[in-house]
Amino acid sequence: MSSAPAANPSPSSFVEPATHNRILVVDDETISRELCRDFLQVDGYVVDGCDSAGKALATLSLKKFDLVLADLSLPDSTGVNLVKEIKYHYPSTDVIIMTAFGSVSTAVETMRAGAYDYITKPFPRDLLRVTVKRCLEHHSLRQEISKMQAELFKKDKLATVGAMAGAIAHRMRNPLSIIQMCSQYLEKKVGDNREYLEILSAIQEKVKTLESLTRDFVEFSRASRIKKA
Numbered sequence: 001m002s003s004a005p006a007a008n009p010s011p012s013s014f015v016e017p018a019t020h021n022r023i024l025v026v027d028d029e030t031i032s033r034e035l036c037r038d039f040l041q042v043d044g045y046v047v048d049g050c051d052s053a054g055k056a057l058a059t060l061s062l063k064k065f066d067l068v069l070a071d072l073s074l075p076d077s078t079g080v081n082l083v084k085e086i087k088y089h090y091p092s093t094d095v096i097i098m099t100a101f102g103s104v105s106t107a108v109e110t111m112r113a114g115a116y117d118y119i120t121k122p123f124p125r126d127l128l129r130v131t132v133k134r135c136l137e138h139h140s141l142r143q144e145i146s147k148m149q150a151e152l153f154k155k156d157k158l159a160t161v162g163a164m165a166g167a168i169a170h171r172m173r174n175p176l177s178i179i180q181m182c183s184q185y186l187e188k189k190v191g192d193n194r195e196y197l198e199i200l201s202a203i204q205e206k207v208k209t210l211e212s213l214t215r216d217f218v219e220f221s222r223a224s225r226i227k228k229a
Contacts, residue, residue: 021136022063025049026056026070026082027098032121036069039125040132053077053085060090066139067132072099072107072118079110087114094139096131098123172214180207 023045025036033049040047048063050056053074060068068086072079083095097118099107107118116135119127183203190196 020044020046021066021139022046022048023067023069023132024056024059024065026051026053026068026074028052028071028075032071032098036128039128043129043133045132051075053082056082057085057089060086060093065090065093067135068093068095069132070095070097072097072103072110079106079115080113083110083113083115092139092143094135096135172210176207176210176214180204183207 023040025033025040025047027033027036027049028051030051033051037047037049048059048065050059053070053076056068056070059065070079070082074082077085079097079099083097086093086095094116095110095114097107097110097115098121099118100121104118104120107115107120111118116138117131119131183200187197187200190200
């Protein structure tokens, strides 16, 4: 939770000023929206603005934003309700609440509803920039973790499929060997009966095809274990 800083952070702390994160500023005061836009565009953020919760939700339905910077008091909603709506419909979008000093207790309530942080008005430019930067770094880290989890899930799934393929292949080998031996035995018994010989030859060809498939299954299961390791 943010509080008044002992000293304002210096602009030199922004080691990566150029970004492409999208930020939506929600405030019914035009001057406040414009100041936030000016402060944040310095760091390369793409910034849009609107003056109500309803317009904010409509804008979020049309464009993807990484962060919503919203005033606690809006003409058509409370900060708590807006945070709940955003986190319900757009859970990957973070929210920072802007509030007057006397509304800190309500700001804490919005954080319990899902807001990332809050800052008190009037705030210095560098406090806003640091708070937003910290939030978006956390946002990026969370996305990277989600990607890693998805990759791990895919690898585990592939390994499971590979293990099943290997098990099936091993279980198929014995019946195929028996079918092959039986067909070869019958081949000796039918003599010169061309019709039977053709049938037995077809059986042996199919057995060879299935044996080739079982070898592919075994190789697939080995490759899956290697990739997982």
